Amino acid sequence: MAASEEHDSPEDPQPAAAEEETKTFKDLGVTDVLCEACDQLGWAKPTKIQMEAIPMALQGRDIIGLAETGSGKTGAFALPILNALLETPQRLFALVLTPTRELAFQISEQFEALGSSIGVQCAVIVGGIDSMSQSLALAKKPHIVIATPGRLIDHLENTKGFNLRALKYLVMDEADRILNMDFETEVDKILKVIPRDRKTFLFSATMTKKVQKLQRAALKNPVKCAVSSKYQTVEKLQQYYLFIPSKFKDTYLVYILNELAGNSFMIFCSTCNNTQRTALLLRNLGFTAIPLHGQMNQSKRLGSLNKFKAKARSILLATDVASRGLDIPHVDVVVNFDIPTHSKDYIHRVGRTARAGRSGKAITFVTQYDVELFQRIEHLIGKKLPVFPTQDDEVMMLTERVTEAQRFARMELREHGEKKKRSREDAGDNDDTEGAIGVRNKVAGGKMKKRKGR
Numbered sequence: 060m061a062a063s064e065e066h067d068s069p070e071d072p073q074p075a076a077a078e079e080e081t082k083t084f085k086d087l088g089v090t091d092v093l094c095e096a097c098d099q100l101g102w103a104k105p106t107k108i109q110m111e112a113i114p115m116a117l118q119g120r121d122i123i124g125l126a127e128t129g130s131g132k133t134g135a136f137a138l139p140i141l142n143a144l145l146e147t148p149q150r151l152f153a154l155v156l157t158p159t160r161e162l163a164f165q166i167s168e169q170f171e172a173l174g175s176s177i178g179v180q181c182a183v184i185v186g187g188i189d190s191m192s193q194s195l196a197l198a199k200k201p202h203i204v205i206a207t208p209g210r211l212i213d214h215l216e217n218t219k220g221f222n223l224r225a226l227k228y229l230v231m232d233e234a235d236r237i238l239n240m241d242f243e244t245e246v247d248k249i250l251k252v253i254p255r256d257r258k259t260f261l262f263s264a265t266m267t268k269k270v271q272k273l274q275r276a277a278l279k280n281p282v283k284c285a286v287s288s289k290y291q292t293v294e295k296l297q298q299y300y301l302f303i304p305s306k307f308k309d310t311y312l313v314y315i316l317n318e319l320a321g322n323s324f325m326i327f328c329s330t331c332n333n334t335q336r337t338a339l340l341l342r343n344l345g346f347t348a349i350p351l352h353g354q355m356n357q358s359k360r361l362g363s364l365n366k367f368k369a370k371a372r373s374i375l376l377a378t379d380v381a382s383r384g385l386d387i388p389h390v391d392v393v394v395n396f397d398i399p400t401h402s403k404d405y406i407h408r409v410g411r412t413a414r415a416g417r418s419g420k421a422i423t424f425v426t427q428y429d430v431e432l433f434q435r436i437e438h439l440i441g442k443k444l445p446v447f448p449t450q451d452d453e454v455m456m457l458t459e460r461v462t463e464a465q466r467f468a469r470m471e472l473r474e475h476g477e478k479k480k481r482s483r484e485d486a487g488d489n490d491d492t493e494g495a496i497g498v499r500n501k502v503a504g505g506k507m508k509k510r511k512g513r
């Protein structure tokens with residue numbers, strides 16, 4: 060394999076950059092009908108990564124695409140694939156691998172939005188969903204398959220008549236995640252049953268050495284399209300930290316939610332249990348909060364996400380299952396309630412806001428136990444973050460009500476656990492995450508208003 064060719068050209072003279080500014084999708088070689096689709100989505104001109112990657116992809120090159128969160132990487136791989144599909148129509152043309160189920164649905168929606176006028180058919184193959192209906196979808200031989208690795212393997216091994224032997228394009232979105240150890244055996248299996256002679260695109264906002272590993276294994280003379288410096292966070296993102304004792308995390312969270320009331324929040328927790336607990340706690344205090352984590356069944360997961368997307372809930376509490384790729388433009392604030400243990404997750408989490416040129420805020424809680432992790436994050440992003448300003452006396456005025464809500468949340472969590480256990484024994488599915496708010500009214504009042512001392 061030839062060495063990868065750098066395509067990022069920071070030393071480019073100014074005039075070339077200015078010229079690039081005015082480039083259209085058509086200038087990049089995208090066919091008219093797809094240019095119209097971009098227009099309909101309100102994409103007036105290509106983003107930087109699209110400018111870099113699309114012409115290379117249309118030339119038939121393999122691509123490693125590295126660009127910041129919310130910069131249009133999905134379009135950068137979807138457009139060249141749809142373009143090629145139009146030139147040589149074929150079933151089971153492309154496979155997109157993603158690390159999470161929700162992201163698979165989102166990518167499928169993006170392909171369908173761009174490809175609606177050309178009648179593109181997609182199938183989403185992910186775990187936690189009825190396998191039978193997926194087999195039927197695959198039997199219809201869609202053009203594009205968007206999958207999480209595990210469930211795809213199930214179908215490759217067990218669904219009669221389904222194979223990917225004619226595949227022309229393989230995409231790994233969130234490539235560094237797909238290539239990490241958790242997916243190693245699955246990815247190896249998939250690579251064995253798809254043609255060697257295909258195009259491969261890897262995209263992410265962060266890349267690891269593992270990508271180079273795969274480069275050796277599966278890429279052919281790839282072009283590296285990198286439009287950001289190695290681990291850049293978005294310019295329009297205001298990032299803060301808050302150094303607080305661990306035992307006051309809940310109280311500070313409530314303070315911030317009151318302080319920034321009217322915004323949409325994504326709050327990241329480190330475990331399913333803490334995500335669920337914090338959601339219950341906030342609901343007990345009258346906030347419209349909803350959880351999303353791996354211990355919920357898939358219909359509840361999608362239900363939560365859709366309610367948040369539709370603005371029926373203003374706070375989404377999530378584990379890292381929601382940290383990558385999800386595109387919810389109205390997210391104003393990301394809170395790292397539990398600091399991420401892997402620094403790179405920080406970049407993805409905070410990238411859920413300030414997308415596509417918008418602005419946004421990120422606030423990271425740092426307790427006495429998190430100092431080292433936080434320093435690692437600052438080192439990774441190459442920035443020292445400012446403190447988020449708080450009025451500590453006002454925060455402390457919230458403690459009593461928060462303590463009461465914590466007590467109810469713990470009770471509900473216990474009841475919820477027992478209910479779940481019982482319903483599993485009955486073979487039922489009763490994990491209604493919003494059902495457990497019966498005691499909410501016992502906590503006085505609705506949403507907690509800040510009691511100003513004036």
Ligand SMILES: Nc1ncnc2c1ncn2[C@@H]1O[C@H](COP(=O)(O)OP(=O)(O)OP(=O)(O)O)[C@@H](O)[C@H]1O
Pocket residue numbers: 101102103104105106109126127128129130131132133134263264383384385386388410414415
């Ligand atoms: N050329 C464009 N002009 C305007 N908006 C665009 C353009 N391309 C994509 N977008 C929009 O930008 C948003 C972010 O795109 P996308 O989800 O592809 O980002 P990403 O780079 O994959 O981010 P992440 O690293 O978080 O996955 C989407 O809402 C998308 O519709």
Ligand SMILES: [Mg+2]
Pocket residue numbers: 132133232384
């Ligand atoms: Mg993406």
